[in-house]
Amino acid sequence: xxxxxxxxxxxxxxxxxxxxxxxxxxxxxxxxxxxxxxxxxxxxxxxxxxxxxxxxxxxxxxxxxxxxxxxxxxxxxxxxxxxxxxxxxxxxxxxxxxxxxxxxxxxxxxxxxxxxxxxxxxxxxxxxxxxxxxxxxxxxxxxxxxxxxxxxxxxxxxxxxxxxxxxxxxxxxxxxxxxxxxxxxxxxxxxxxxxxxxxxxxxxxxxxxxxx
Amino acid sequence: xxxxxxxxxxxxxxxxxxxxxxxxxxxxxxxxxxxxxxxxxxxxxxxxxxxxxxxxxxxxxxxxxxxxxxxxxxxxxxxxxxxxxxxxxxxxxxxxxxxxxxxxxxxxxxxxxxxxxxxxxxxxxxxxxxxxxxxxxxxxxxxxxxxxxxxxxxxxxxxxxxxxxxxxxxxxxxxxxxxxxxxxxxxxxxxxxxxxxxxxxxxxxxxxxxxx
Numbered sequence: 387x388x389x390x391x392x393x394x395x396x397x398x399x400x401x402x403x404x405x406x407x408x409x410x411x412x413x414x415x416x417x418x419x420x421x422x423x424x425x426x427x428x429x430x431x432x433x434x435x436x437x438x439x440x441x442x443x444x445x446x447x448x449x450x451x452x453x454x455x456x457x458x459x460x461x462x463x464x465x466x467x468x469x470x471x472x473x474x475x476x477x478x479x480x481x482x483x484x485x486x487x488x489x490x491x492x493x494x495x496x497x498x499x500x501x502x503x504x505x506x507x508x509x510x511x512x513x514x515x516x517x518x519x520x521x522x523x524x525x526x527x528x529x530x531x532x533x534x535x536x537x538x539x540x541x542x543x544x545x546x547x548x549x550x551x552x553x554x555x556x557x558x559x560x561x562x563x564x565x566x567x568x569x570x571x572x573x574x575x576x577x578x579x580x581x582x583x584x585x586x587x588x589x590x591x592x593x594x595x596x597x598x
Numbered sequence: 599x600x601x602x603x604x605x606x607x608x609x610x611x612x613x614x615x616x617x618x619x620x621x622x623x624x625x626x627x628x629x630x631x632x633x634x635x636x637x638x639x640x641x642x643x644x645x646x647x648x649x650x651x652x653x654x655x656x657x658x659x660x661x662x663x664x665x666x667x668x669x670x671x672x673x674x675x676x677x678x679x680x681x682x683x684x685x686x687x688x689x690x691x692x693x694x695x696x697x698x699x700x701x702x703x704x705x706x707x708x709x710x711x712x713x714x715x716x717x718x719x720x721x722x723x724x725x726x727x728x729x730x731x732x733x734x735x736x737x738x739x740x741x742x743x744x745x746x747x748x749x750x751x752x753x754x755x756x757x758x759x760x761x762x763x764x765x766x767x768x769x770x771x772x773x774x775x776x777x778x779x780x781x782x783x784x785x786x787x788x789x790x791x792x793x794x795x796x797x798x799x800x801x802x803x804x805x806x807x808x809x810x
Contacts, residue, residue, distance in 0.1 A: 390643075427636040428643055431602075457666045458807035483729055487722075490769075509721050510699075516728040517695055547807040554801050557702075584796035589766050591799050595670035595759040 393425050397445070400435055404444035411443070457594070463549050464542035466590050467563045467580035472497045475504055475528030479515050482507060482527045492585075493560035495578050496531050502575040503539070503562055505531035510559075539564045540582055550587050559584055605637050609657070612647055616656035623655070669806070675761050676754035678802050679775045679792035684709045687716055687740030691727050694719060694739045704797075705772035707790050708743050714787040715751070715774055717743035722771075751776045752794055762799050771796055 389397070392415075399411055408426055412419045426443065429435040435443045471489040473482055475496045482494055486509065496505040507527050515530050516522055540549040540561045549561055563580030601609070604627075611623055620638055624631045638655065641647040647655045683701040685694055687708050694706055698721065708717040719739050727742050728734055752761040752773045761773055775792030 424636065424639050428640050431636070431640050432644075454666050454669045455807045458803065480729070483725060487726070492721075509704075509725060513695060513721060513725050513728065514699070516725065517692070517734075522729075547804065550800050550807075551804050554797070554804050584800045585766070587803050588762050588796045588799045591670065591803055592759065592763050592766050595667045595762075 389429075390425070393429055396422070396425055396429060397434060400443050401445045405438065405442040406444075407442040459545050459547045461546045461590060462542065463540050463544050463546055463563055463580070463582055466546060466586050467542065467582050468586060470495050470562060470578045470581040472501065472578060473507075473527060474498070475531070476526050479512060479520070479522040479525045479527055479530065483512050483516070483522070486512070491560075491581070492583065493558075493581065494527075495562045495581070496527055497578055500567070500575070501577045501579075502567070503534060503537065503564055503578050504528075505533045506537050506558075506560075506562065507531045508559055534576075537562065539576060541565065542580070546582075546587065546590060549582050553582075553584060553587070601641075602637070605641055608634070608637055608641060609646060612655050613657045617650070617654040618656075619654040671757050671759045673758045673802060674754065675752050675756050675758055675775055675792070675794055678758060678798050679754065679794050680798060682707050682774060682790045682793040684713065684790060685719075685739060686710070687743070688738050691724060691732070691734040691737045691739055691742065695724050695728070695734070698724070703772075703793070704795065705793065706739075707774045707793070708739055709790055712779070712787070713789045713791075714779070715746060715749065715776055715790050716740075717745045718749050718770075718772075718774065719743045720771055746788075749774065751788060753777065754792070758794075758799065758802060761794050765794075765796060765799070 395415065396411060399414055400406055408419050408422060412422050430437050435445060437443050471485065471491045472495045473485055486494060492509045494507045495503060496507065498504050507530065511530055515525065538552050538556050538558060538561055540552065540563050542563060552561060560581055560583035562578045563582055564576040565579055567575050567577045569575050607627065608623060611626055612618055620631050620634060624634050642649050647657060649655050683697065683703045684707045685697055698706060704721045706719045707715060708719065710716050719742065723742050727737065750764055750768050750770060750773055752764065752775050754775060764773060772793055772795035774790045775794055776788040777791055779787050779789045781787050
Protein backbone atom coordinates (compact mmCIF):
# COMPACT_ATOMS: atom_id res chain seq x y z
CA UNK A 387 0.00 0.00 0.00
CA UNK A 388 1.45 3.31 -1.12
CA UNK A 389 0.67 6.26 1.16
CA UNK A 390 0.35 9.80 -0.20
CA UNK A 391 2.69 12.47 1.12
CA UNK A 392 -0.18 13.97 3.15
CA UNK A 393 -0.94 10.61 4.74
CA UNK A 394 2.75 10.17 5.64
CA UNK A 395 2.66 13.63 7.26
CA UNK A 396 -0.46 12.77 9.28
CA UNK A 397 1.22 9.55 10.41
CA UNK A 398 4.26 11.55 11.59
CA UNK A 399 2.08 14.06 13.47
CA UNK A 400 0.18 11.31 15.27
CA UNK A 401 3.39 9.42 16.02
CA UNK A 402 4.87 12.53 17.65
CA UNK A 403 1.81 14.16 19.23
CA UNK A 404 -0.78 11.40 19.62
CA UNK A 405 -3.33 10.96 21.03
CA UNK A 406 -4.55 13.92 19.02
CA UNK A 407 -7.98 14.85 17.63
CA UNK A 408 -8.82 15.23 13.95
CA UNK A 409 -9.37 18.94 14.51
CA UNK A 410 -5.90 19.37 15.98
CA UNK A 411 -4.30 17.51 13.07
CA UNK A 412 -6.26 19.68 10.62
CA UNK A 413 -5.06 22.81 12.41
CA UNK A 414 -1.41 21.74 12.23
CA UNK A 415 -1.81 21.23 8.49
CA UNK A 416 -3.89 24.37 7.91
CA UNK A 417 -6.60 22.22 6.35
CA UNK A 418 -10.23 21.59 7.26
CA UNK A 419 -11.30 18.50 9.17
CA UNK A 420 -13.49 17.54 6.17
CA UNK A 421 -10.50 17.52 3.83
CA UNK A 422 -8.64 15.13 6.11
CA UNK A 423 -11.56 12.75 6.64
CA UNK A 424 -10.73 10.31 3.78
CA UNK A 425 -7.05 10.24 4.75
CA UNK A 426 -7.86 9.50 8.38
CA UNK A 427 -10.35 6.83 7.30
CA UNK A 428 -7.71 5.14 5.16
CA UNK A 429 -5.00 5.28 7.81
CA UNK A 430 -7.40 3.88 10.39
CA UNK A 431 -8.71 1.09 8.18
CA UNK A 432 -5.21 0.14 7.11
CA UNK A 433 -4.47 -0.36 10.80
CA UNK A 434 -1.80 2.34 10.94
CA UNK A 435 -3.81 4.62 13.22
CA UNK A 436 -6.34 3.80 15.88
CA UNK A 437 -9.17 6.12 16.86
CA UNK A 438 -10.74 6.25 20.31
CA UNK A 439 -13.85 8.35 21.01
CA UNK A 440 -13.17 11.44 23.19
CA UNK A 441 -9.42 10.72 23.02
CA UNK A 442 -8.44 11.07 19.40
CA UNK A 443 -6.09 9.28 17.04
CA UNK A 444 -3.03 7.41 18.18
CA UNK A 445 -0.35 5.48 16.38
CA UNK A 446 -1.01 1.74 16.40
CA UNK A 447 2.66 0.83 16.10
CA UNK A 448 1.85 -1.00 12.89
CA UNK A 449 3.94 0.08 9.93
CA UNK A 450 3.00 -0.69 6.30
CA UNK A 451 5.66 -3.39 6.60
CA UNK A 452 3.33 -5.10 9.04
CA UNK A 453 1.26 -6.24 6.07
CA UNK A 454 4.30 -8.10 4.76
CA UNK A 455 5.21 -9.40 8.21
CA UNK A 456 1.72 -10.81 8.79
CA UNK A 457 1.76 -12.60 5.45
CA UNK A 458 5.12 -14.24 6.26
CA UNK A 459 3.72 -15.48 9.57
CA UNK A 460 0.69 -17.08 7.92
CA UNK A 461 2.63 -19.62 5.81
CA UNK A 462 2.96 -22.94 7.65
CA UNK A 463 5.81 -25.46 7.55
CA UNK A 464 3.36 -28.12 6.28
CA UNK A 465 2.88 -26.22 3.01
CA UNK A 466 6.55 -26.02 1.98
CA UNK A 467 8.38 -28.91 3.68
CA UNK A 468 10.40 -31.44 1.67
CA UNK A 469 10.70 -35.20 1.97
CA UNK A 470 13.21 -36.20 4.68
CA UNK A 471 16.26 -38.27 3.80
CA UNK A 472 17.09 -40.67 6.62
CA UNK A 473 19.81 -43.16 7.55
CA UNK A 474 20.35 -45.61 10.39
CA UNK A 475 22.90 -44.74 13.08
CA UNK A 476 25.00 -47.77 12.06
CA UNK A 477 25.37 -46.33 8.52
CA UNK A 478 29.05 -45.53 7.76
CA UNK A 479 30.20 -41.96 7.24
CA UNK A 480 31.17 -42.97 3.70
CA UNK A 481 27.67 -44.26 2.92
CA UNK A 482 26.16 -41.15 4.49
CA UNK A 483 28.18 -38.92 2.15
CA UNK A 484 27.12 -41.04 -0.83
CA UNK A 485 23.45 -40.82 0.27
CA UNK A 486 23.80 -37.04 0.57
CA UNK A 487 25.09 -36.83 -3.01
CA UNK A 488 22.53 -39.25 -4.46
CA UNK A 489 19.61 -37.48 -2.77
CA UNK A 490 21.18 -34.04 -3.26
CA UNK A 491 20.51 -32.78 0.27
CA UNK A 492 22.68 -30.96 2.78
CA UNK A 493 21.33 -32.64 5.92
CA UNK A 494 20.51 -36.24 6.84
CA UNK A 495 18.31 -37.35 9.72
CA UNK A 496 19.30 -40.41 11.72
CA UNK A 497 16.31 -42.52 12.74
CA UNK A 498 15.62 -45.79 14.52
CA UNK A 499 12.74 -48.22 14.02
CA UNK A 500 9.44 -46.49 13.27
CA UNK A 501 11.19 -43.45 11.80
CA UNK A 502 11.87 -42.04 15.26
CA UNK A 503 14.40 -39.21 15.36
CA UNK A 504 17.78 -39.99 16.93
CA UNK A 505 20.07 -37.37 15.45
CA UNK A 506 21.11 -35.09 12.60
CA UNK A 507 24.19 -34.94 10.34
CA UNK A 508 25.13 -31.93 8.23
CA UNK A 509 27.48 -31.61 5.27
CA UNK A 510 29.73 -29.68 7.64
CA UNK A 511 29.89 -32.60 10.13
CA UNK A 512 30.83 -34.98 7.32
CA UNK A 513 33.47 -32.65 5.86
CA UNK A 514 35.08 -32.30 9.29
CA UNK A 515 35.15 -36.09 9.70
CA UNK A 516 36.59 -36.86 6.27
CA UNK A 517 39.40 -34.44 7.11
CA UNK A 518 40.13 -36.01 10.49
CA UNK A 519 41.96 -39.08 9.20
CA UNK A 520 39.28 -41.54 10.35
CA UNK A 521 38.46 -44.69 8.39
CA UNK A 522 35.16 -43.35 7.07
CA UNK A 523 34.17 -46.78 5.74
CA UNK A 524 34.06 -48.11 9.30
CA UNK A 525 33.08 -45.09 11.38
CA UNK A 526 29.28 -45.09 11.97
CA UNK A 527 27.36 -41.81 11.75
CA UNK A 528 26.05 -42.46 15.25
CA UNK A 529 29.46 -41.36 16.53
CA UNK A 530 29.55 -37.98 14.80
CA UNK A 531 25.89 -36.95 14.67
CA UNK A 532 24.22 -34.31 16.83
CA UNK A 533 22.12 -36.48 19.13
CA UNK A 534 18.67 -36.04 20.68
CA UNK A 535 17.65 -34.13 22.77
CA UNK A 536 20.09 -31.58 21.28
CA UNK A 537 18.34 -31.57 17.89
CA UNK A 538 16.25 -28.53 16.99
CA UNK A 539 12.91 -29.53 15.38
CA UNK A 540 9.87 -27.97 13.78
CA UNK A 541 6.30 -29.21 13.27
CA UNK A 542 3.87 -28.99 10.32
CA UNK A 543 1.73 -26.52 12.29
CA UNK A 544 4.58 -24.11 13.05
CA UNK A 545 4.88 -20.95 10.93
CA UNK A 546 7.71 -20.93 8.41
CA UNK A 547 8.76 -17.67 10.01
CA UNK A 548 9.26 -19.26 13.44
CA UNK A 549 11.17 -22.16 11.84
CA UNK A 550 13.35 -19.73 9.84
CA UNK A 551 14.16 -17.89 13.06
CA UNK A 552 15.39 -21.17 14.59
CA UNK A 553 17.62 -21.78 11.54
CA UNK A 554 19.19 -18.32 11.85
CA UNK A 555 19.45 -18.15 15.64
CA UNK A 556 21.01 -21.59 16.01
CA UNK A 557 23.02 -21.48 12.76
CA UNK A 558 21.77 -24.73 11.27
CA UNK A 559 20.94 -25.45 7.63
CA UNK A 560 17.83 -27.59 8.08
CA UNK A 561 15.32 -28.80 10.67
CA UNK A 562 13.54 -32.15 10.86
CA UNK A 563 9.76 -31.75 10.70
CA UNK A 564 8.39 -34.08 13.38
CA UNK A 565 5.20 -35.22 15.05
CA UNK A 566 4.84 -36.73 18.51
CA UNK A 567 3.95 -40.41 18.67
CA UNK A 568 3.07 -42.56 21.67
CA UNK A 569 5.53 -45.41 22.23
CA UNK A 570 4.52 -48.93 23.33
CA UNK A 571 6.44 -48.39 26.60
CA UNK A 572 4.20 -45.43 27.45
CA UNK A 573 6.77 -42.77 26.54
CA UNK A 574 6.82 -40.35 23.60
CA UNK A 575 8.93 -40.26 20.46
CA UNK A 576 9.32 -37.87 17.52
CA UNK A 577 8.58 -39.31 14.11
CA UNK A 578 10.41 -37.58 11.24
CA UNK A 579 7.86 -36.62 8.57
CA UNK A 580 9.69 -33.87 6.67
CA UNK A 581 12.65 -31.58 6.19
CA UNK A 582 12.76 -27.79 6.23
CA UNK A 583 15.93 -26.14 4.95
CA UNK A 584 17.18 -22.70 3.93
CA UNK A 585 16.48 -23.86 0.38
CA UNK A 586 12.76 -24.19 1.21
CA UNK A 587 12.77 -20.69 2.70
CA UNK A 588 14.57 -19.23 -0.33
CA UNK A 589 12.12 -21.00 -2.68
CA UNK A 590 9.16 -19.57 -0.71
CA UNK A 591 10.75 -16.11 -0.89
CA UNK A 592 10.92 -16.46 -4.68
CA UNK A 593 7.31 -17.71 -4.89
CA UNK A 594 5.94 -14.86 -2.77
CA UNK A 595 7.56 -12.41 -5.19
CA UNK A 596 6.38 -14.12 -8.40
CA UNK A 597 3.94 -12.60 -10.83
CA UNK A 598 4.77 -8.92 -10.91
CA UNK B 599 -3.80 -5.22 5.14
CA UNK B 600 -6.96 -6.88 6.38
CA UNK B 601 -10.05 -6.13 4.27
CA UNK B 602 -13.51 -5.98 5.86
CA UNK B 603 -16.17 -8.36 4.60
CA UNK B 604 -17.89 -5.46 2.80
CA UNK B 605 -14.63 -4.53 1.04
CA UNK B 606 -14.15 -8.16 -0.03
CA UNK B 607 -17.71 -8.12 -1.44
CA UNK B 608 -17.06 -4.91 -3.37
CA UNK B 609 -13.87 -6.42 -4.76
CA UNK B 610 -15.85 -9.48 -5.94
CA UNK B 611 -18.53 -7.31 -7.58
CA UNK B 612 -15.96 -5.25 -9.47
CA UNK B 613 -14.02 -8.36 -10.47
CA UNK B 614 -17.18 -9.88 -11.97
CA UNK B 615 -18.99 -6.80 -13.33
CA UNK B 616 -16.33 -4.09 -13.78
CA UNK B 617 -16.09 -1.46 -15.09
CA UNK B 618 -18.92 -0.44 -12.82
CA UNK B 619 -19.86 2.90 -11.23
CA UNK B 620 -20.04 3.58 -7.51
CA UNK B 621 -23.81 4.02 -7.81
CA UNK B 622 -24.20 0.61 -9.40
CA UNK B 623 -22.14 -1.05 -6.69
CA UNK B 624 -24.21 0.73 -4.02
CA UNK B 625 -27.40 -0.51 -5.69
CA UNK B 626 -26.21 -4.11 -5.72
CA UNK B 627 -25.47 -3.87 -2.01
CA UNK B 628 -28.64 -1.90 -1.15
CA UNK B 629 -26.49 0.82 0.38
CA UNK B 630 -26.02 4.50 -0.38
CA UNK B 631 -23.09 5.76 -2.44
CA UNK B 632 -22.01 7.85 0.58
CA UNK B 633 -21.75 4.76 2.78
CA UNK B 634 -19.46 3.09 0.29
CA UNK B 635 -17.19 6.09 -0.26
CA UNK B 636 -14.57 5.24 2.41
CA UNK B 637 -14.46 1.59 1.27
CA UNK B 638 -13.97 2.55 -2.37
CA UNK B 639 -11.30 5.08 -1.36
CA UNK B 640 -9.42 2.42 0.58
CA UNK B 641 -9.64 -0.19 -2.16
CA UNK B 642 -8.45 2.34 -4.71
CA UNK B 643 -5.57 3.64 -2.61
CA UNK B 644 -4.47 0.12 -1.78
CA UNK B 645 -4.15 -0.43 -5.51
CA UNK B 646 -6.79 -3.18 -5.61
CA UNK B 647 -9.28 -1.13 -7.66
CA UNK B 648 -8.69 1.53 -10.24
CA UNK B 649 -11.15 4.34 -10.94
CA UNK B 650 -11.51 6.03 -14.30
CA UNK B 651 -13.77 9.12 -14.76
CA UNK B 652 -16.93 8.42 -16.79
CA UNK B 653 -16.10 4.68 -16.80
CA UNK B 654 -16.21 3.55 -13.21
CA UNK B 655 -14.23 1.17 -11.08
CA UNK B 656 -12.35 -1.78 -12.46
CA UNK B 657 -10.22 -4.48 -10.90
CA UNK B 658 -6.50 -3.68 -11.14
CA UNK B 659 -5.48 -7.32 -11.19
CA UNK B 660 -3.40 -6.71 -8.08
CA UNK B 661 -4.17 -9.07 -5.25
CA UNK B 662 -3.28 -8.23 -1.66
CA UNK B 663 -0.35 -10.64 -2.20
CA UNK B 664 0.98 -8.18 -4.72
CA UNK B 665 1.74 -5.80 -1.86
CA UNK B 666 4.00 -8.49 -0.40
CA UNK B 667 5.54 -9.30 -3.79
CA UNK B 668 6.38 -5.65 -4.45
CA UNK B 669 8.07 -5.31 -1.08
CA UNK B 670 10.25 -8.37 -1.75
CA UNK B 671 11.33 -6.89 -5.08
CA UNK B 672 12.35 -3.59 -3.49
CA UNK B 673 15.11 -5.02 -1.25
CA UNK B 674 18.49 -4.83 -2.99
CA UNK B 675 21.45 -7.18 -2.73
CA UNK B 676 23.60 -4.27 -1.47
CA UNK B 677 21.54 -4.02 1.71
CA UNK B 678 21.93 -7.63 2.89
CA UNK B 679 25.15 -8.98 1.34
CA UNK B 680 27.93 -10.48 3.50
CA UNK B 681 31.69 -10.12 3.34
CA UNK B 682 33.19 -12.50 0.75
CA UNK B 683 35.72 -15.12 1.82
CA UNK B 684 38.33 -15.60 -0.90
CA UNK B 685 41.29 -17.87 -1.64
CA UNK B 686 43.91 -18.06 -4.37
CA UNK B 687 43.63 -20.82 -6.97
CA UNK B 688 46.93 -22.33 -5.78
CA UNK B 689 45.45 -22.81 -2.27
CA UNK B 690 45.27 -26.54 -1.38
CA UNK B 691 41.93 -28.29 -0.93
CA UNK B 692 42.95 -28.94 2.69
CA UNK B 693 43.59 -25.25 3.36
CA UNK B 694 40.31 -24.36 1.63
CA UNK B 695 38.37 -26.67 3.98
CA UNK B 696 40.16 -25.14 6.98
CA UNK B 697 39.36 -21.62 5.72
CA UNK B 698 35.72 -22.63 5.33
CA UNK B 699 35.59 -23.81 8.95
CA UNK B 700 37.47 -20.82 10.36
CA UNK B 701 35.30 -18.32 8.48
CA UNK B 702 32.17 -20.45 8.93
CA UNK B 703 30.94 -20.12 5.35
CA UNK B 704 29.64 -22.68 2.86
CA UNK B 705 31.16 -21.15 -0.28
CA UNK B 706 34.60 -19.75 -1.11
CA UNK B 707 35.41 -17.50 -4.04
CA UNK B 708 38.67 -17.99 -5.90
CA UNK B 709 40.27 -14.71 -6.97
CA UNK B 710 43.42 -13.51 -8.67
CA UNK B 711 45.30 -10.24 -8.19
CA UNK B 712 42.99 -7.26 -7.64
CA UNK B 713 40.23 -9.49 -6.21
CA UNK B 714 39.11 -10.52 -9.69
CA UNK B 715 36.77 -13.51 -9.77
CA UNK B 716 38.20 -16.75 -11.18
CA UNK B 717 35.94 -19.40 -9.69
CA UNK B 718 33.77 -20.73 -6.87
CA UNK B 719 34.09 -23.73 -4.51
CA UNK B 720 31.22 -25.10 -2.44
CA UNK B 721 31.19 -27.36 0.61
CA UNK B 722 29.79 -30.00 -1.73
CA UNK B 723 32.79 -29.71 -4.13
CA UNK B 724 35.18 -30.12 -1.20
CA UNK B 725 33.29 -33.08 0.28
CA UNK B 726 33.37 -34.85 -3.07
CA UNK B 727 37.13 -34.27 -3.36
CA UNK B 728 38.01 -35.43 0.16
CA UNK B 729 36.14 -38.64 -0.65
CA UNK B 730 37.99 -39.22 -3.92
CA UNK B 731 41.24 -40.44 -2.46
CA UNK B 732 43.26 -37.40 -3.63
CA UNK B 733 46.13 -35.96 -1.62
CA UNK B 734 44.17 -32.92 -0.50
CA UNK B 735 47.32 -31.28 0.91
CA UNK B 736 48.75 -31.07 -2.61
CA UNK B 737 45.67 -30.70 -4.83
CA UNK B 738 45.04 -26.98 -5.58
CA UNK B 739 41.46 -25.67 -5.54
CA UNK B 740 42.00 -24.38 -9.09
CA UNK B 741 41.58 -27.99 -10.26
CA UNK B 742 38.18 -28.59 -8.61
CA UNK B 743 36.53 -25.17 -8.67
CA UNK B 744 33.72 -24.09 -10.98
CA UNK B 745 35.57 -21.72 -13.28
CA UNK B 746 34.61 -18.45 -15.02
CA UNK B 747 32.64 -17.85 -17.18
CA UNK B 748 30.46 -20.63 -15.69
CA UNK B 749 30.02 -18.81 -12.37
CA UNK B 750 26.64 -17.24 -11.67
CA UNK B 751 26.96 -13.73 -10.16
CA UNK B 752 24.85 -10.95 -8.72
CA UNK B 753 25.44 -7.20 -8.29
CA UNK B 754 24.70 -4.76 -5.45
CA UNK B 755 21.98 -3.14 -7.59
CA UNK B 756 20.11 -6.38 -8.30
CA UNK B 757 16.99 -7.15 -6.25
CA UNK B 758 17.37 -9.87 -3.64
CA UNK B 759 14.38 -11.53 -5.28
CA UNK B 760 16.15 -11.85 -8.64
CA UNK B 761 19.28 -13.17 -6.91
CA UNK B 762 17.19 -15.68 -4.90
CA UNK B 763 15.63 -16.89 -8.13
CA UNK B 764 19.12 -17.59 -9.52
CA UNK B 765 20.02 -19.58 -6.37
CA UNK B 766 16.90 -21.72 -6.73
CA UNK B 767 16.90 -22.14 -10.52
CA UNK B 768 20.57 -23.09 -10.72
CA UNK B 769 20.69 -24.99 -7.41
CA UNK B 770 23.62 -23.15 -5.87
CA UNK B 771 24.06 -22.09 -2.23
CA UNK B 772 25.66 -18.68 -2.75
CA UNK B 773 26.49 -16.07 -5.39
CA UNK B 774 29.50 -13.75 -5.55
CA UNK B 775 28.45 -10.09 -5.52
CA UNK B 776 30.59 -8.41 -8.20
CA UNK B 777 31.22 -5.13 -9.96
CA UNK B 778 32.78 -4.63 -13.37
CA UNK B 779 36.26 -3.14 -13.46
CA UNK B 780 38.32 -1.99 -16.43
CA UNK B 781 41.57 -3.92 -16.80
CA UNK B 782 44.91 -2.35 -17.83
CA UNK B 783 44.85 -4.44 -21.04
CA UNK B 784 41.58 -2.78 -22.07
CA UNK B 785 39.38 -5.73 -21.13
CA UNK B 786 36.90 -6.12 -18.28
CA UNK B 787 37.04 -8.12 -15.06
CA UNK B 788 34.65 -8.82 -12.18
CA UNK B 789 35.81 -7.71 -8.76
CA UNK B 790 34.33 -9.72 -5.87
CA UNK B 791 32.83 -7.30 -3.33
CA UNK B 792 30.37 -9.51 -1.45
CA UNK B 793 28.61 -12.81 -0.92
CA UNK B 794 24.90 -13.58 -1.08
CA UNK B 795 23.78 -16.96 0.28
CA UNK B 796 20.57 -18.75 1.24
CA UNK B 797 21.48 -17.76 4.80
CA UNK B 798 21.20 -14.07 3.84
CA UNK B 799 17.79 -14.73 2.26
CA UNK B 800 16.58 -16.66 5.31
CA UNK B 801 17.81 -13.87 7.61
CA UNK B 802 15.97 -11.27 5.49
CA UNK B 803 12.83 -13.43 5.63
CA UNK B 804 13.07 -13.42 9.44
CA UNK B 805 13.70 -9.65 9.56
CA UNK B 806 10.71 -8.85 7.32
CA UNK B 807 8.51 -10.81 9.72
CA UNK B 808 9.87 -9.26 12.94
CA UNK B 809 7.92 -7.08 15.31
CA UNK B 810 4.44 -8.53 15.33
